[in-house]
Amino acid sequence: MSVVYGRVALIGLGLIASSMFWGIRRGTLAGEVTGYARSAETRETARQIGLCDEVCDTLADAVRDADLVVLCVPVGVMGAVAEQIAPHLKPGAVVSDVGSVKRQVIEAVGPHIPEGVHFIPTHPIAGTEHSGPTSGFAELFDNRWCLIVPPPGADEAEVARMEQFWRALGSMTDRMEPDHHDLVLAVTSHAPHLIAYTMVGVADDLRRVTDSEVIKYSAAGFRDFTRIAASDPTMWRDVFLSNKEATLEVLGRFTEELFALQRAIRQGDGEHLHAYFTRTRAIRRGIIEAGQDTNEPNFGRGKA
Numbered sequence: 001m002s003v004v005y006g007r008v009a010l011i012g013l014g015l016i017a018s019s020m021f022w023g024i025r026r027g028t029l030a031g032e033v034t035g036y037a038r039s040a041e042t043r044e045t046a047r048q049i050g051l052c053d054e055v056c057d058t059l060a061d062a063v064r065d066a067d068l069v070v071l072c073v074p075v076g077v078m079g080a081v082a083e084q085i086a087p088h089l090k091p092g093a094v095v096s097d098v099g100s101v102k103r104q105v106i107e108a109v110g111p112h113i114p115e116g117v118h119f120i121p122t123h124p125i126a127g128t129e130h131s132g133p134t135s136g137f138a139e140l141f142d143n144r145w146c147l148i149v150p151p152p153g154a155d156e157a158e159v160a161r162m163e164q165f166w167r168a169l170g171s172m173t174d175r176m177e178p179d180h181h182d183l184v185l186a187v188t189s190h191a192p193h194l195i196a197y198t199m200v201g202v203a204d205d206l207r208r209v210t211d212s213e214v215i216k217y218s219a220a221g222f223r224d225f226t227r228i229a230a231s232d233p234t235m236w237r238d239v240f241l242s243n244k245e246a247t248l249e250v251l252g253r254f255t256e257e258l259f260a261l262q263r264a265i266r267q268g269d270g271e272h273l274h275a276y277f278t279r280t281r282a283i284r285r286g287i288i289e290a291g292q293d294t295n296e297p298n299f300g301r302g303k304a
Protein backbone atom coordinates (compact mmCIF):
# COMPACT_ATOMS: atom_id res chain seq x y z
CA MET A 1 0.00 0.00 0.00
CA SER A 2 1.08 3.58 -0.29
CA VAL A 3 0.87 6.99 1.29
CA VAL A 4 -2.62 8.55 1.05
CA TYR A 5 -1.98 11.67 3.17
CA GLY A 6 1.49 13.16 3.72
CA ARG A 7 0.99 14.19 7.33
CA VAL A 8 -1.86 12.97 9.56
CA ALA A 9 -2.77 14.42 13.00
CA LEU A 10 -4.76 12.26 15.41
CA ILE A 11 -6.53 14.23 18.15
CA GLY A 12 -7.58 12.27 21.28
CA LEU A 13 -5.35 9.21 21.66
CA GLY A 14 -7.88 6.51 22.62
CA LEU A 15 -9.07 3.24 21.11
CA ILE A 16 -9.95 4.60 17.67
CA ALA A 17 -6.94 6.92 17.23
CA SER A 18 -4.47 4.28 18.41
CA SER A 19 -6.03 1.67 16.11
CA MET A 20 -5.83 4.17 13.24
CA PHE A 21 -2.17 4.79 13.98
CA TRP A 22 -1.27 1.08 13.98
CA GLY A 23 -3.37 0.60 10.81
CA ILE A 24 -1.68 3.57 9.11
CA ARG A 25 1.71 2.16 10.03
CA ARG A 26 0.77 -1.35 8.84
CA GLY A 27 -0.09 0.01 5.40
CA THR A 28 2.34 2.95 5.30
CA LEU A 29 -0.66 5.18 4.57
CA ALA A 30 0.93 8.43 5.80
CA GLY A 31 4.37 10.01 5.66
CA GLU A 32 4.18 11.13 9.28
CA VAL A 33 1.61 10.89 12.09
CA THR A 34 1.40 13.39 14.93
CA GLY A 35 -0.83 12.94 17.96
CA TYR A 36 -2.29 15.05 20.71
CA ALA A 37 -3.94 13.99 23.97
CA ARG A 38 -5.39 16.30 26.59
CA SER A 39 -3.72 14.73 29.62
CA ALA A 40 0.05 14.64 30.18
CA GLU A 41 -0.33 11.07 31.43
CA THR A 42 -1.87 9.87 28.15
CA ARG A 43 0.81 11.69 26.15
CA GLU A 44 3.49 10.00 28.24
CA THR A 45 1.92 6.55 27.76
CA ALA A 46 1.64 7.21 24.02
CA ARG A 47 5.34 8.12 23.83
CA GLN A 48 6.33 5.03 25.80
CA ILE A 49 4.47 2.64 23.48
CA GLY A 50 5.60 4.39 20.30
CA LEU A 51 2.13 5.63 19.39
CA CYS A 52 2.54 8.28 16.65
CA ASP A 53 5.80 9.52 15.16
CA GLU A 54 5.50 12.59 17.37
CA VAL A 55 3.24 13.22 20.37
CA CYS A 56 2.71 16.97 20.71
CA ASP A 57 1.98 18.91 23.90
CA THR A 58 -0.37 21.35 22.18
CA LEU A 59 -3.19 21.06 19.67
CA ALA A 60 -1.58 23.78 17.55
CA ASP A 61 1.69 21.83 17.17
CA ALA A 62 -0.16 18.61 16.34
CA VAL A 63 -2.29 20.03 13.50
CA ARG A 64 0.20 22.50 12.00
CA ASP A 65 1.18 21.32 8.48
CA ALA A 66 -1.15 18.30 8.70
CA ASP A 67 -2.86 17.24 5.46
CA LEU A 68 -5.46 15.28 7.42
CA VAL A 69 -6.65 16.02 10.98
CA VAL A 70 -8.89 13.36 12.56
CA LEU A 71 -10.89 14.27 15.66
CA CYS A 72 -11.06 11.10 17.79
CA VAL A 73 -12.54 12.65 20.96
CA PRO A 74 -15.98 12.09 22.55
CA VAL A 75 -18.76 13.59 20.40
CA GLY A 76 -19.68 16.16 23.08
CA VAL A 77 -16.33 17.99 22.76
CA MET A 78 -15.84 17.82 18.96
CA GLY A 79 -17.03 21.43 18.47
CA ALA A 80 -14.75 22.85 21.19
CA VAL A 81 -11.72 21.01 19.78
CA ALA A 82 -12.53 22.17 16.23
CA GLU A 83 -12.67 25.76 17.46
CA GLN A 84 -9.22 25.43 19.06
CA ILE A 85 -7.50 23.89 16.02
CA ALA A 86 -9.13 26.17 13.41
CA PRO A 87 -6.53 28.99 13.44
CA HIS A 88 -3.67 26.50 12.99
CA LEU A 89 -4.97 24.50 10.02
CA LYS A 90 -3.08 24.59 6.76
CA PRO A 91 -5.03 25.77 3.67
CA GLY A 92 -6.28 22.76 1.68
CA ALA A 93 -6.13 20.43 4.72
CA VAL A 94 -8.90 17.92 5.43
CA VAL A 95 -10.59 17.77 8.85
CA SER A 96 -12.44 14.58 9.69
CA ASP A 97 -13.96 12.97 12.76
CA VAL A 98 -14.82 9.42 13.79
CA GLY A 99 -17.75 10.27 16.09
CA SER A 100 -20.56 7.77 16.63
CA VAL A 101 -23.18 10.49 15.96
CA LYS A 102 -23.12 12.62 12.82
CA ARG A 103 -25.80 15.39 12.70
CA GLN A 104 -24.82 16.99 16.00
CA VAL A 105 -21.07 16.69 15.28
CA ILE A 106 -21.49 18.26 11.83
CA GLU A 107 -23.45 21.15 13.37
CA ALA A 108 -20.85 21.63 16.13
CA VAL A 109 -17.70 21.32 13.98
CA GLY A 110 -18.84 22.70 10.59
CA PRO A 111 -18.99 26.41 11.58
CA HIS A 112 -15.37 26.35 12.79
CA ILE A 113 -13.90 24.95 9.55
CA PRO A 114 -12.03 27.81 7.82
CA GLU A 115 -12.54 28.70 4.16
CA GLY A 116 -10.30 26.48 2.00
CA VAL A 117 -10.24 23.58 4.49
CA HIS A 118 -12.31 20.46 3.72
CA PHE A 119 -14.57 18.76 6.27
CA ILE A 120 -15.36 15.08 5.69
CA PRO A 121 -16.98 13.31 8.68
CA THR A 122 -16.72 9.52 8.99
CA HIS A 123 -17.81 6.75 11.33
CA PRO A 124 -15.96 3.43 11.49
CA ILE A 125 -18.46 0.83 12.75
CA ALA A 126 -15.85 -1.02 14.75
CA GLY A 127 -14.93 -0.97 18.39
CA THR A 128 -14.43 -2.83 21.61
CA GLU A 129 -15.40 -2.13 25.22
CA HIS A 130 -11.82 -0.95 25.89
CA SER A 131 -10.60 2.62 25.71
CA GLY A 132 -7.40 4.63 25.99
CA PRO A 133 -4.05 4.70 24.13
CA THR A 134 -3.03 1.11 24.87
CA SER A 135 -6.30 -0.44 23.64
CA GLY A 136 -5.78 -0.01 19.88
CA PHE A 137 -4.75 -2.61 17.29
CA ALA A 138 -4.19 -2.45 13.53
CA GLU A 139 -6.83 -5.06 12.67
CA LEU A 140 -9.76 -3.23 14.34
CA PHE A 141 -11.16 -1.92 11.06
CA ASP A 142 -10.56 -5.01 8.91
CA ASN A 143 -13.78 -6.06 7.14
CA ARG A 144 -15.83 -3.50 9.08
CA TRP A 145 -17.93 -0.77 7.54
CA CYS A 146 -16.80 2.83 7.65
CA LEU A 147 -19.58 5.28 6.83
CA ILE A 148 -18.53 8.49 5.06
CA VAL A 149 -20.91 11.40 5.64
CA PRO A 150 -19.84 14.28 3.34
CA PRO A 151 -21.66 17.59 3.81
CA PRO A 152 -23.45 19.01 0.74
CA GLY A 153 -20.95 20.52 -1.70
CA ALA A 154 -17.98 18.53 -0.35
CA ASP A 155 -15.04 18.23 -2.75
CA GLU A 156 -15.54 14.94 -4.61
CA ALA A 157 -11.81 14.26 -5.01
CA GLU A 158 -11.32 14.64 -1.23
CA VAL A 159 -14.30 12.40 -0.45
CA ALA A 160 -12.85 9.75 -2.77
CA ARG A 161 -9.45 10.13 -1.07
CA MET A 162 -11.11 9.59 2.32
CA GLU A 163 -12.75 6.40 0.99
CA GLN A 164 -9.38 5.25 -0.31
CA PHE A 165 -7.85 5.90 3.13
CA TRP A 166 -10.46 3.85 5.01
CA ARG A 167 -10.31 1.02 2.50
CA ALA A 168 -6.55 0.95 2.94
CA LEU A 169 -7.18 0.69 6.71
CA GLY A 170 -9.11 -2.51 5.94
CA SER A 171 -12.70 -1.20 5.95
CA MET A 172 -15.53 -1.33 3.47
CA THR A 173 -17.01 2.12 2.85
CA ASP A 174 -20.46 3.52 2.13
CA ARG A 175 -21.74 7.06 1.97
CA MET A 176 -24.67 8.13 4.09
CA GLU A 177 -26.70 11.24 4.88
CA PRO A 178 -26.33 12.38 8.57
CA ASP A 179 -29.96 12.00 9.78
CA HIS A 180 -30.24 8.58 8.19
CA HIS A 181 -26.91 7.60 9.77
CA ASP A 182 -28.14 8.65 13.21
CA LEU A 183 -31.39 6.68 12.89
CA VAL A 184 -29.65 3.53 11.61
CA LEU A 185 -27.06 3.70 14.41
CA ALA A 186 -29.77 4.35 17.02
CA VAL A 187 -31.26 0.98 16.00
CA THR A 188 -28.07 -1.02 15.53
CA SER A 189 -25.78 0.43 18.21
CA HIS A 190 -27.12 3.14 20.51
CA ALA A 191 -30.38 1.55 21.75
CA PRO A 192 -28.72 -1.89 22.14
CA HIS A 193 -26.01 -0.30 24.30
CA LEU A 194 -28.63 1.35 26.50
CA ILE A 195 -30.47 -1.95 26.84
CA ALA A 196 -27.22 -3.69 27.84
CA TYR A 197 -26.45 -0.97 30.40
CA THR A 198 -29.96 -1.40 31.82
CA MET A 199 -29.81 -5.18 31.97
CA VAL A 200 -26.49 -5.15 33.81
CA GLY A 201 -27.85 -2.46 36.15
CA VAL A 202 -30.89 -4.66 36.89
CA ALA A 203 -28.65 -7.63 37.68
CA ASP A 204 -26.58 -5.42 39.95
CA ASP A 205 -29.72 -4.27 41.78
CA LEU A 206 -30.44 -7.92 42.53
CA ARG A 207 -27.13 -7.96 44.33
CA ARG A 208 -27.63 -11.20 46.17
CA VAL A 209 -27.58 -12.80 42.71
CA THR A 210 -24.78 -10.70 41.22
CA ASP A 211 -22.34 -11.54 43.96
CA SER A 212 -22.35 -15.17 43.03
CA GLU A 213 -24.61 -16.83 40.48
CA VAL A 214 -24.86 -14.12 37.82
CA ILE A 215 -21.13 -14.12 37.28
CA LYS A 216 -20.53 -17.81 37.85
CA TYR A 217 -23.35 -19.07 35.61
CA SER A 218 -23.20 -16.19 33.15
CA ALA A 219 -24.78 -17.43 29.94
CA ALA A 220 -23.55 -16.11 26.61
CA GLY A 221 -26.31 -13.48 26.30
CA PHE A 222 -25.61 -11.85 29.66
CA ARG A 223 -21.86 -12.10 29.20
CA ASP A 224 -22.22 -10.08 25.99
CA PHE A 225 -24.30 -7.52 27.89
CA THR A 226 -21.60 -7.13 30.57
CA ARG A 227 -18.96 -6.65 27.86
CA ILE A 228 -20.96 -3.93 26.15
CA ALA A 229 -21.91 -2.30 29.47
CA ALA A 230 -18.20 -2.00 30.31
CA SER A 231 -17.79 0.56 27.48
CA ASP A 232 -16.48 4.06 28.19
CA PRO A 233 -19.03 6.09 30.24
CA THR A 234 -18.00 9.48 28.81
CA MET A 235 -18.23 8.32 25.21
CA TRP A 236 -21.68 6.80 25.71
CA ARG A 237 -23.09 9.67 27.79
CA ASP A 238 -22.17 11.95 24.87
CA VAL A 239 -23.65 9.56 22.26
CA PHE A 240 -27.06 9.52 23.96
CA LEU A 241 -27.14 13.26 24.58
CA SER A 242 -26.08 13.95 20.97
CA ASN A 243 -28.44 11.50 19.28
CA LYS A 244 -31.39 12.23 21.51
CA GLU A 245 -34.21 12.27 18.97
CA ALA A 246 -33.41 9.05 17.09
CA THR A 247 -32.54 7.13 20.27
CA LEU A 248 -35.78 8.19 21.98
CA GLU A 249 -37.76 7.21 18.86
CA VAL A 250 -36.23 3.73 18.84
CA LEU A 251 -36.56 3.30 22.63
CA GLY A 252 -40.24 4.33 22.41
CA ARG A 253 -40.91 1.55 19.92
CA PHE A 254 -38.81 -0.85 21.97
CA THR A 255 -40.79 -0.26 25.17
CA GLU A 256 -44.11 -0.70 23.31
CA GLU A 257 -42.99 -4.10 22.03
CA LEU A 258 -41.56 -5.01 25.42
CA PHE A 259 -44.89 -4.21 27.11
CA ALA A 260 -46.74 -6.35 24.53
CA LEU A 261 -44.40 -9.28 25.23
CA GLN A 262 -44.74 -8.69 28.97
CA ARG A 263 -48.54 -8.84 28.64
CA ALA A 264 -48.31 -12.03 26.55
CA ILE A 265 -46.22 -13.70 29.26
CA ARG A 266 -48.61 -12.59 32.02
CA GLN A 267 -51.65 -13.81 30.06
CA GLY A 268 -50.00 -17.05 29.01
CA ASP A 269 -50.35 -16.04 25.33
CA GLY A 270 -47.89 -18.56 23.86
CA GLU A 271 -49.14 -17.89 20.35
CA HIS A 272 -48.06 -14.24 20.52
CA LEU A 273 -44.63 -15.19 21.87
CA HIS A 274 -44.10 -17.94 19.31
CA ALA A 275 -45.16 -15.76 16.38
CA TYR A 276 -42.87 -12.95 17.57
CA PHE A 277 -39.83 -15.20 17.99
CA THR A 278 -40.50 -16.84 14.59
CA ARG A 279 -40.45 -13.41 12.95
CA THR A 280 -37.19 -12.35 14.63
CA ARG A 281 -35.52 -15.68 13.80
CA ALA A 282 -36.39 -15.17 10.12
CA ILE A 283 -34.76 -11.72 10.21
CA ARG A 284 -31.49 -13.18 11.52
CA ARG A 285 -31.53 -15.98 8.93
CA GLY A 286 -32.26 -13.47 6.17
CA ILE A 287 -29.22 -11.40 7.14
CA ILE A 288 -26.95 -14.46 7.02
CA GLU A 289 -28.40 -15.77 3.73
CA ALA A 290 -27.92 -12.36 2.15
CA GLY A 291 -24.25 -12.53 3.17
CA GLN A 292 -24.52 -9.29 5.14
CA ASP A 293 -23.05 -10.39 8.47
CA THR A 294 -19.33 -9.60 8.51
CA ASN A 295 -18.83 -12.21 11.26
CA GLU A 296 -20.24 -15.09 9.19
CA PRO A 297 -18.06 -17.23 6.88
CA ASN A 298 -20.32 -16.55 3.86
CA PHE A 299 -20.00 -12.76 4.26
CA GLY A 300 -20.19 -11.00 0.91
CA ARG A 301 -21.15 -14.19 -0.95
CA GLY A 302 -24.89 -13.94 -0.41
CA LYS A 303 -27.71 -12.88 -2.68
CA ALA A 304 -27.96 -9.27 -1.40
Ligand SMILES: NC(=O)c1ccc[n+]([C@@H]2O[C@H](COP(=O)([O-])OP(=O)(O)OC[C@H]3O[C@@H](n4cnc5c(N)ncnc54)[C@H](O)[C@@H]3O)[C@@H](O)[C@H]2O)c1
Pocket residue numbers: 011012013014015016017037038039042072073074075077081098099100101123124125126127128130131132133232235239
Ligand atom coordinates in the same frame (compact mmCIF):
# COMPACT_ATOMS: atom_id res chain seq x y z
N1 LIG B 1 -15.19 2.86 21.07
C1 LIG B 1 -15.92 2.55 20.01
O1 LIG B 1 -16.46 1.46 19.93
C2 LIG B 1 -16.08 3.57 18.90
C3 LIG B 1 -16.34 3.11 17.61
C4 LIG B 1 -16.47 4.05 16.58
C5 LIG B 1 -16.39 5.41 16.85
N2 LIG B 1 -16.17 5.82 18.13
C6 LIG B 1 -16.08 7.28 18.38
O2 LIG B 1 -14.71 7.60 18.38
C7 LIG B 1 -14.45 8.67 19.28
C8 LIG B 1 -13.35 8.23 20.23
O3 LIG B 1 -13.74 7.06 20.90
P1 LIG B 1 -12.68 6.08 21.57
O4 LIG B 1 -13.38 4.78 21.76
O5 LIG B 1 -11.39 6.12 20.86
O6 LIG B 1 -12.57 6.79 22.99
P2 LIG B 1 -11.40 6.72 24.07
O7 LIG B 1 -12.05 7.04 25.38
O8 LIG B 1 -10.60 5.48 23.97
O9 LIG B 1 -10.51 7.96 23.62
C9 LIG B 1 -10.96 9.27 23.60
C10 LIG B 1 -9.81 10.19 23.87
O10 LIG B 1 -10.24 11.56 23.78
C11 LIG B 1 -9.63 12.29 24.84
N3 LIG B 1 -10.38 13.51 25.12
C12 LIG B 1 -11.55 13.64 25.77
N4 LIG B 1 -11.91 14.93 25.81
C13 LIG B 1 -10.95 15.63 25.15
C14 LIG B 1 -10.74 17.00 24.87
N5 LIG B 1 -11.61 17.92 25.24
N6 LIG B 1 -9.65 17.36 24.16
C15 LIG B 1 -8.77 16.43 23.75
N7 LIG B 1 -8.90 15.11 24.01
C16 LIG B 1 -9.98 14.73 24.71
C17 LIG B 1 -9.63 11.31 25.99
O11 LIG B 1 -8.73 11.66 26.96
C18 LIG B 1 -9.23 10.01 25.27
O12 LIG B 1 -7.83 9.89 25.18
C19 LIG B 1 -15.77 8.99 19.96
O13 LIG B 1 -16.33 10.11 19.33
C20 LIG B 1 -16.62 7.78 19.70
O14 LIG B 1 -17.99 8.10 19.63
C21 LIG B 1 -15.97 4.94 19.15
Ligand SMILES: O=C(O)C(=O)C[C@]1(C(=O)O)C=C[C@@H](O)C=C1
Pocket residue numbers: 099100124125126127128129188189190228
Ligand atom coordinates in the same frame (compact mmCIF):
# COMPACT_ATOMS: atom_id res chain seq x y z
O1 LIG C 1 -17.98 -3.86 19.48
C1 LIG C 1 -18.21 -3.03 20.31
O2 LIG C 1 -17.82 -3.09 21.46
C2 LIG C 1 -18.99 -1.83 19.94
O3 LIG C 1 -19.80 -1.44 20.72
C3 LIG C 1 -18.70 -1.14 18.68
C4 LIG C 1 -19.74 -0.16 18.19
C5 LIG C 1 -21.05 -0.93 17.93
O4 LIG C 1 -22.07 -0.64 18.52
O5 LIG C 1 -20.99 -1.82 17.07
C6 LIG C 1 -19.96 0.92 19.17
C7 LIG C 1 -19.99 2.23 18.84
C8 LIG C 1 -19.56 2.70 17.57
O6 LIG C 1 -19.87 3.95 17.22
C9 LIG C 1 -19.33 1.70 16.58
C10 LIG C 1 -19.25 0.39 16.91
